[in-house]
Amino acid sequence: MAAIQFDDVTKRYDDGFEAVKHMDLDITDGEFMILVGPSGCGKSTALRMIAGLEDITDGELRIGDQVVNDRAPKDRDIAMVFQNYALYPHMTVRDNMGFALKMAGEDKGTINQKVEEAARILDLQQHLDRKPANLSGGQRQRVAMGRAIVRSPKAFLMDEPLSNLDAKLRVQMRSEVSRIQQRLGTTTVYVTHDQTEAMTLGDRVAVMRAGILQQVDTPRELYNHPRNLFVAGFIGSPAMNFFTATVENGKVRLPFGEVPVPAGVQAGGDVIAGIRPEDFEDAGFIGSDEGQWHAFDAPIELVESMGSEIYAHFKVEAPAAQSQELAELAADSGMADVPSAGGEEAHAVARLVPESEVQAGAKARLALDTSKLHLFDPSDGTNLAQRRG
Numbered sequence: 001m002a003a004i005q006f007d008d009v010t011k012r013y014d015d016g017f018e019a020v021k022h023m024d025l026d027i028t029d030g031e032f033m034i035l036v037g038p039s040g041c042g043k044s045t046a047l048r049m050i051a052g053l054e055d056i057t058d059g060e061l062r063i064g065d066q067v068v069n070d071r072a073p074k075d076r077d078i079a080m081v082f083q084n085y086a087l088y089p090h091m092t093v094r095d096n097m098g099f100a101l102k103m104a105g106e107d108k109g110t111i112n113q114k115v116e117e118a119a120r121i122l123d124l125q126q127h128l129d130r131k132p133a134n135l136s137g138g139q140r141q142r143v144a145m146g147r148a149i150v151r152s153p154k155a156f157l158m159d160e161p162l163s164n165l166d167a168k169l170r171v172q173m174r175s176e177v178s179r180i181q182q183r184l185g186t187t188t189v190y191v192t193h194d195q196t197e198a199m200t201l202g203d204r205v206a207v208m209r210a211g212i213l214q215q216v217d218t219p220r221e222l223y224n225h226p227r228n229l230f231v232a233g234f235i236g237s238p239a240m241n242f243f244t245a246t247v248e249n250g251k252v253r254l255p256f257g258e259v260p261v262p263a264g265v266q267a268g269g270d271v272i273a274g275i276r277p278e279d280f281e282d283a284g285f286i287g288s289d290e291g292q293w294h295a296f297d298a299p300i301e302l303v304e305s306m307g308s309e310i311y312a313h314f315k316v317e318a319p320a321a322q323s324q325e326l327a328e329l330a331a332d333s334g335m336a337d338v339p340s341a342g343g344e345e346a347h348a349v350a351r352l353v354p355e356s357e358v359q360a361g362a363k364a365r366l367a368l369d370t371s372k373l374h375l376f377d378p379s380d381g382t383n384l385a386q387r388r389g
Contacts, residue, residue, distance in 0.1 A: 001187050002064035002077075002154040003029045004050060009059035011045050011211075019045040021211040023059070030185045032178075034202035036192055037234070038332035042211040043191045047157050050189060052076050063154060079148035081158045085140045087132040087147075093119075094128040097146040111150075118146040121180060138169045145180065155187040162197065174200055195235055199223070207231050209328070229272060229381035230325040232374060238277045238311065239329070241348040242321040245273035245375070252373065255318035255346065256296040259370040267375060267384045272321045274374035277311070280350030282358060283365040293367040301347075303360045309351055312358045312366070316346035325381045 004027040011020040020042040027033045035043040048054040049061060052073035060067050068076050079100075087096050097118060098111040106114075119125045122142040132140055141161060148156055161177070162170045178201050181188050192198055198205045199219040206216045207230075215227040226232035232240050246253040247267045251260065254273055261267070283295045298314040350366055358364040375384045 001029050001185065003027060003062075004033075004155060004187060004189065005060075005062040006046070007060040007062070009046075009049065009061055010057045011042070011049060011054060012057040019211050020049070023211075023213055025206060025213065025216060027187060027189060030187055032181050032188045032190065032201060032203045034190050034192060034198040034205045035208060036195055036198040036205055037208035037214075038328065039193065040210075041208040043208050044159055045211075046208075047159055047189060047191045050076075050155070051078055051080055051157055077154045079151050079153040079156055081141075081144050081148050081156065081161045083160045083163050085132070085144045085164075087140060087143060089132050092129050092131055093124060093135070093143050093146075096132070096143055097150055100147060100151055114150040114152075115146070118149040121149065121183065122146050122176075136169075137165050138173055141165065141173060142176070145177075149180075149184065153186070155189065156181075158188065158190040160192055161190075163193070170197075177201060196237055199235065207234060209325075225383070225385075226374070227383055228325070229274070229323060229376045229383075230329065232274050232376070232383070233326060233329040236276055238349050238351065240274045240276050240374070242326060243273045243275070243316060243346055243348075244318055244321050245271050247271055247375070252375065254368075255316045256298070256368075257294055259294045259368065259373065262371070262373050262375060262385060265375050265384045267377075270378055271384065272323065272326075272376040272378050274376060275348075275368060276372065277349045277351040279369045279372040280312075280348075280352070281367050281369070282352045282356035283367040285353050285356065286367050292369055292371045294370050295365060295367045297363045298348075298350075298366045300358050300360050300362060300364050303358055305354070307354065309354055310356050310358065312350045312352055312356070312364065314348055314350065314364075314366075316348055318346050320346040321378075323378055323381060 006023045006025040009020060009023045010018060012018045035046055037043050045054055049056055052071060056069050061069055063076055094115055098115045101111045119128055124142055124146060127135060127139060162173050165173060174197060204216060204218055205222055207214045209230050215222060215231045222231060222235045226235060243255055247261055251258045286293050300312050300314050302313040304311040377384055
């Protein structure tokens with residue numbers, strides 16, 4: 001096992017395009033680090049630089065205490081797990097898992113011992129003599145992970161390993177990946193486009209945008225204290241709602257009423273307000289803490305019952321919030337996941353208790369938890385609660 005350090009690393013291609021820009025990132029020994037962001041943000045390029053599959057233009061990359069900029073992939077002692085499994089179809093599971101050790105000249109007894117141990121960890125003992133064509137997608141991915149595990153590398157590198165699986169199997173495999181990483185304690189760098197994977201798997205998450213690290217933090221901190229508009233909109237499912245708003249005389253004027261300015265915010269004039277769907281509630285179910293809630297009437301357009309919760313979509317009588325960050329998020333998600341971005345009218349989604357009786361086509365009395373309000377500078381997207389001065 002080993003720590004991994006990016007020290008002012010840049011990847012610039014021959015045409016001048018910079019895929020990764022001045023990246024500083026310290027991944028500690030044994031840490032499970034997630035690189036997440038929209039397509040084209042540079043996360044896979046960063047992973048490939050660790051693997052030695054992409055040259056580094058500027059800066060230094062260290063694995064352990066060694067600078068590896070000029071080291072060949074085979075000399076870095078890392079193991080990769082790919083999106084497409086990359087298994088040899090004519091080999092059994094046993095042979096696939098032990099192939100790298102065989103090529104390295106390990107004796108047959110050692111190979112069998114390591115393969116059997118990895119098979120126990122991955123629950124593959126009964127499949128060792130089968131071929132990939134006779135396995136499910138989840139089993140094939142476990143074989144690919146087993147091939148990495150038997151090498152006992154300094155680090156695992158995983159490039160969207162679950163993206164080929166169906167939704168139910170992805171949920172199951174997320175827990176498997178997390179369990180295996182905790183058991184082995186190997187430094188792991190995991191690339192994904194799926195922020196749900198990022199939030200449920202990682203010790204820390206690095207959010208990237210256009211080759212630049214936006215924020216590196218624990219999932220809880222990213223959710224509660226996003227550094228900017230982009231991180232706020234990317235993290236969370238359903239995504240955060242955004243509204244045009246104005247701060248004046250200690251009040252935030254929202255499209256559905258005035259609420260107190262959040263603690264720690266010093267701002268005036270136009271802002272972008274962010275409210276997570278779960279920070280709305282049916283006003284009939286807000287309990288005894290009514291002081292922190294602001295109630296309002298909302299015209300409900302669509303109701304989605306998820307069983308354990310209800311998503312209520314409603315229109316807001318105000319123009320949609322506009323910024324470059326929101327435009328990027330809307331384009332990446334197809335606009336569906338960023339309710340109030342990408343159009344002229346503002347729309348929002350509220351996550352309500354399953355007992356709520358809100359109905360599409362009717363007005364509902366909703367309430368906003370004003371203590372959870374986020375305010376952003378529309379000019380640069382900064383979270384105003386984190387700005388000092």
